[in-house]
Amino acid sequence: MKKDLLVISFIILFVVVTFRGTKIQSVDEYYLTHIDDIMPNSKTVTLSIVCDTILDNYDRLDPQLKSDKYVPSDGIILPPTKYVLREQDTVYNILDRAVRHNKIQMEHQAPHLNSYGSVYIQGINYLYEFSCGPLSGWMYRVNGIFPNYGCSKYELKDGDVIEWLYTCDLGRDVDCQWLGIRESTSICLGGDFN
Amino acid sequence: MKRFLNTTICLLLSLSFCLNIFAKEYEISEIKDSIEGIINWKKLDNGSTPDGYLINNVFLEQAGTTPGDWFPIGLGRYGYPDDYSAYLAVIREVVQERYKTPGKLHAAKSTEWHRISLAILAMGGNPTNVGVDQSGKPINLIADGSYDRGKTASLGRQGINGWIWGLIMLDSMRYPIPDGAFYTRDDIIVEILRQQLPDGGFALSGNQSDPDISAMALQALAPYYNNETAYTYTLAKTKTEVTKTVRQVADETLLILSKLQLDSGDFHSWGTANVESAAQVMVALCSLGINPQTDSRFIKNKNTLLDGIMKYKMPDGGFAHSFTYDENNPTSLPNQSNNMATEQVLYTLVAYTRFKENKRILYDFRPEIPGDLRGKINALISKINKINGNENALMAEYQSIPDSEKSYVYNYYKLSNAVKIAQGGSVPKIKEPVLVPIQKSESVKIDADQIYSTGEEKGNYTTKIPETLQKSESEGAADSEAQAETVENIVFTQADVEGVNKLPAALTTEYYTEVLSLIYKLENSEDFDKKSEFLERLYSAKGEIASIRTEIDNINADVIEQLYPFDKITLWDKGKVDSIVARYNKLSDYDKQKILRVDDILKTKTQVDNLLRAIIIWSLVVLLIITLSLIVSIRIKKRRKQKMFDKMQLDEAFYEDILK
Known part of the structure; x- marks a missing residue:
């Protein structure tokens, strides 16, 4: 009698161990739920969000934003983080995924609502264009280079490094010397003079 | 020596003048063809037809944004017949909605007030009275966006363009500034003047003149060009005190713009030759009464500003921003018609036709002289x-x-x-x-009663006169502020009645702009039999659609709040996930498109469903095993009992045998 019970519990234990380790999923479901998991063979890009230029221009910052909550003491809103690169992902797609996954506030303008036909990033972590002076706003660079077009037009490739940088001087304080005023205005001030 | 030099300069000047005079001059009919081409391009871009309205429901979704407001400005100033009241209906709602947020139209950009006001004026509306704010007070965009802007934030919070456009808006109807206002006109003028750069022009930042900003500054200063008032102020860049008239400053700016013009007639704006800079300069010249086709200062190598603009014209009627192609970015397509470029060219060409036809300048919305x-x-x-x-x-x-x-x-x-x-x-x-x-x-004689012609002859339209002045022509703009919203009676046509009847029982946000413009028309129409009944129906439709819009916003917010980060999603979240999915499924197909990252919702839903399914299957297996085990053990027990029974019977038989 006792011997039987022992056998039964062994069987149960075996089943538990087996099933807890494996999910019961179809192939499609597996791919869907694991699309953002980094595997050895996944294509990835790295993204960071930094606003350290504000630390040097703190006096010009909107008083309501003078808090660690909005401007972290080291200026890093998101340290370099790897994300899986999906087919046809743009800089905007990765930023959108990153802020969602990290619950960082972000506000953007859809391409058809501005004049230069790309998504325009108005604010990240409650820091908006003009929050720190008339020449302030968000810019991005990929592998150290500032593209002269909007983030939803930039298609990424494996290994790209994207940095979202808050500028207080139309790019000059983030080492962007060559970008035309129209382009930097487009990218960090929404492109419209009016 | 000096005289010799002067003579040489004169000689050179007249020589260049002689060479320049051979520049091709565009006829006004050619310009109008281009204008109509642009309008048709935009109509097709919106999914409208050449015979339909440019301001259709697709377009109206953008009212209150840069691409949504500049086309109406261009259309209105050209006098092109279109659905003006639909724009006014939607912009009123947009402004009221945005006034509920802490920054109202924008926390930093006063140019939002300026652009929207100009568009309202161009459509025949009154920017000093656009709906009501939350406390029920009428919204005055002119006050809030210019002389009283400083009570909330500096007019120039976003830079010099805030001051420039503030002045353009203020002078659009020569609005008077009441006592107790935050800024005077001179405050704004001086603020622009003091930002002049040492080279004579203006820029958003840096020491080099930017053609666009310089041209916009000229557009703002143009009404003051004849003033002999000399202003004394300290220059922002050099901190030196100067005394100048607006004319002196404007002449210096014209000089640097002339120097910056390229041989092709257009301009570089920080490295990229583009159409918008030429467009802005051309509007500036037309505002100052300078003919851009004949003034030698703006003809280079026989190319005028118009040549510099027309070179960007695309076969589809639109205009490209630039021809600079970036090999690394094949998706940015620079040599394609571009919205910003095209809308700026539209109002530039309109500014030029107005100038040639002796009408008021582009941003002067007062009734014609x-x-x-x-x-x-x-x-x-x-x-x-x-x-x-x-x-x-x-x-x-x-x-x-x-x-x-x-x-x-x-x-x-x-x-x-x-x-x-x-x-x-x-x-x-x-x-x-x-x-x-x-x-x-x-x-040109303008018949004041004529609002706009039906456009029998192409390009021969009369600009719509802003409603502010229609009822109080003698008093002028001075009393516009106190004036209640007065719109000329709009006829609620049979087509509009059908429009109300055609609204489906199950409404979607697709009908929002249509319902708004029907309400606007009906509110401003003369009384008729079923007016109140129609109004009732439309108000309830508006309410219904408004609640769908709120629901869409709420779903989007809840997705962000509840479904991330993905790896923390467990079975405990099933309730939340299912409720979001259920709410999503309740939406119409049109509204579903407004939910962001549906793929993530699907992914989360799959995740929790898989977790649940795993648990169900697992429990079933356990249950099965327990049942099987029980059956097995019962059978074993039974068999044992049977064995015992058999054995006992055998034993009994054995003993019986022995006993016998």
């Missing part, structure tokens, strides 16, 4: 061009023109200089432009 006064102004202009010792008589003639229209005597500076020289004074040392006399065109 009466024909006799216009005739007097034009006569004075040609007399000044032939000035010959009669400066005092001409000055008297100039003084007899009402102050509010003096800025239309475009060549007054010549008269002013002549008077100064005659009095023994000196004139500012600015290179005298070689001007080809402005062609005299016949004065």
Whole structure:
């Protein structure tokens, strides 16, 4: 009698161990739920969000934003983080995924609502264009280079490094010397003079 | 030596003048063809047809944004017949909604007020009375966006363009500034003047003039070009104190713009040749009464600003922003019609036709100058061009023109200089432009009752007169502020009635703009039989759609709040996930498109469903095993019992045998 019970519990234990380790999923479901998991063979890009230029221009910052909550003491809103690169992902797609996954506030303008036909990033972590002076706003660079077009037009490739940088001087304080005023205005001030 | 130099310069100047005169001149009909081409391009871009409205429901979704407001400005100033009341209906709602947020139209950009106000004026509306705010007070975009803006944030929070456009908006109807306002007109003018750069122009930042910002500054200063008031102020860049008139500053800006113009007629804006810079300069010249096709300062290598603009024209009727192609970015397509480029070219060409047809400048929305006064102004202009010792008589003639229209005597500076020289004074040392006399065109008489023509003849439209002045022409704009919203009676047509009847029982946000414009028309229409009934139905439809819009916003917010980060999603979240999915499924197909990252919702839903399924399957297996085990053990027990029974029976039989 006792011997039987022992056998039964062994069987149960075996089943538990087996099933807890494996999910019961179809192939499609597996791919869907694991699309953002980094595997050895996944294509990835790295993204960071930094606003350290504000630390040097703190006096010009909107008083309501003078808090660690909005401007972290080291200026890093998101340290370099790897994300899986999906087919046809743009800089905007990765930023959108990153802020969602990290619950960082972000506000953007859809391409058809501005004049230069790309998504325009108005604010990240409650820091908006003009929050720190008339020449302030968000810019991005990929592998150290500032593209002269909007983030939803930039298609990424494996290994790209994207940095979202808050500028207080139309790019000059983030080492962007060559970008035309129209382009930097487009990218960090929404492109419209009016 | 000095004289020799002067002679050489004169000779060179006249030489270049002779060369430049061969520049191709575009006829007004060609310009109008381009304008109509742009309008048709935009119609197709919106999914409309050449016979349909440009301001359709797709377009109206953008009301209150840059691409949504500049086309109406261009259309209205051209007088093109379109669905103006639909724009006014939607913008009223957009403004009211945005006024509920802490920053109202924008926390930093006062240009939101300026652009929207100009668009409302162009559509025949009144920007001093656009719906009501949360406390029920009428919204006055002019006050909030200019003289009282400083009570919330600096007019120039976003930079010099805030001051520039603030002044353009303020002068669009020559709005008076009431006592107790935060800024005076001179405050705004001086704020622009003091940001002049050492090279003569203006820029958003840095020390180099930017053609766009310089041109916009000229557009703002144009109404003051004839003023002799000298302002004393400290320059922002060099911290030096100067005393200058607006004309001196504007002339310096014209000079640097002339220098910056390329041989192809257009401009580089920080490295990229583009169409918008040329467009802005052309609007500036038209605002100052300078003919961009004949003024030698703006003809380079036989190319005028118009040549510089037309080179960006695309076969589809739109305009490209630039031809600079970036190999690394094949998706950015620079040589394709671009919205910003096209909308700016539209109002630029409209500014030029207005100039050629003797109408008010682009951003002067007051009713047209009466024909006799216009005739007097034009006569004075040609007399000044032939000035010959009669400066005092001409000055008297100039003084007899009402102050509010003096800025239309475009060549007054010549008269002013002549008077100064005659009095023994000196004139500012600015290179005298070689001007080809402005062609005299016949004065256009505007019938005040005519709102806009049906456009039988192409391009022959009359601009809609803003409603502010329709009811109080004698009082002018001065009383516009106190005035209640007055719109001319709109006829609620049979088509509109059908529009109400055609609204489906299950509404979606697709019908929002349509319902808004029907309400606007109905509210402003004369009473008729079923008016209140229709209004009732439309108000309830609006409410219904408004709640769908709120639901869409809530779903989007809840997705962000509840479904991330993904790896923390467990079975405990199933309730939340299912409720979001259920709410999503309740939406119509049209509204579903407004939910962001549906793939993530699907992913999360799959995740929790898989977790649940795993648990169900697992429990079933356990249950099965327990049942099986029980059955097995029962059977074993039974068998044992049977064995025992058999054995006992055997034993019994055995003993029985023995006992026998």
